[in-house]
Amino acid sequence: METLFLSCLIGGILFAIVSVLLGDWLSASLDGALDFLSVEGYSLFRPTVIACWVTVFGGAGLLLNKYTEMGNIIVLILTFLIATAFAVLLYFAYIRPMEQSENSVGFSIQELAGQIGEVIVPIPDNGFGEVMVQMGAARSHHIASSFDGTAIPSEAKVIVVEVDAAEGVLFVSKFDI
Template structure:
C-alpha cells in the first residue's frame, strides 16, 4: 500500500513540475500529439484535475496509512473520498471560474463614447477627419465628424460625444481642459 501511495504522490509532483517548467516546450515539440489526453466536453476530467487527484490520493493515503490504525480497505476508501472532494473543490473553486473568465481585447464602437483622443486629420465644420483613440493598450484611428459643426484643427484633444455605429463615424467635440 505504501508503494502505491508514494508512487502516486511522487508521480503527481513530477507531473506538476514538468508541466510547469517544460509544458509549453513539450507541447510545441510534439506538435499536439498528446491532445487526445484532453477530454473535450467534460472539463472535470482535465489533466490538471486528474493529476491533482492522483497527488492528493498519494499524500492522503500515506498520511492515513502511517498515522492511523485503520485497515487497508478503509484507508483506500477514505483516501479516495478525500482526493475526490479536494479535486472537486479545486475544480469548482479555481479551474471552472478561470475557464469562464474572458480575456479579450475586442470592444464595440459604442464603447468609445466619452473617451478622449487626438485629431490626426483636421475635422472641417461640415465634413470628416480622422482621430486617434486609445482603448486599453491599443490605439486605433477612426473617421470623425464635428458634433457641434465647428472646425477642429490637427493635434487638438477631442472627446467622443456620440457614435454612429452603422456608418462607423465618431461625433467629437474639442476637449478643452
C-alpha cells in the same frame, strides 16, 4: 498500501514538474502524437485536475495511513473523498475562471456609441479630427466629427453620441464631468 500512496504522490509531483518545465517542448516535439489523451467535453477531467487528484490522493493517503489508526478501507474512502474535494476545488477556483477569462480585442464599431474617449487630433467646427477610445483591453483611434458643430480641442474628453459605420466616423460631444 503505503506503496500505492507513495507512487501516486511521486507520480503527481513528477507530472507537475514535467508539464511545467517540459510541457511546451514535449508537445512541439511529439507533434500532437498524444492528442488522443485529451478528454473532450467535460473540462473537469482535464489532465491538470486528474494530476491534482492523484497527487492529493497519494499525500492524503500517506498522512492518514501513518498518523491515524483507521483501517485500510476507511483510509481509502477518506483519501478518495479528500482528493475529489481538492480536485473539484481546483477546477472551480482556478481552471474554470481561467477558461472564462479570455480577453478579446475584437469589437464592432457600433459598440462604440456611449463610450468615452480622448481627442488626439483637434476636431474643428465642421471638420474631422481623431479620437482614441478604449474598448476592453484595446485602445483604438477613429476619425471623429463634432456632433453639435462645436470645435473640440486636443486632449479633451468626449463621449461617442452616434456612429456612422458606413463612413467609419464617430460623432462626439465634449464630455464634462
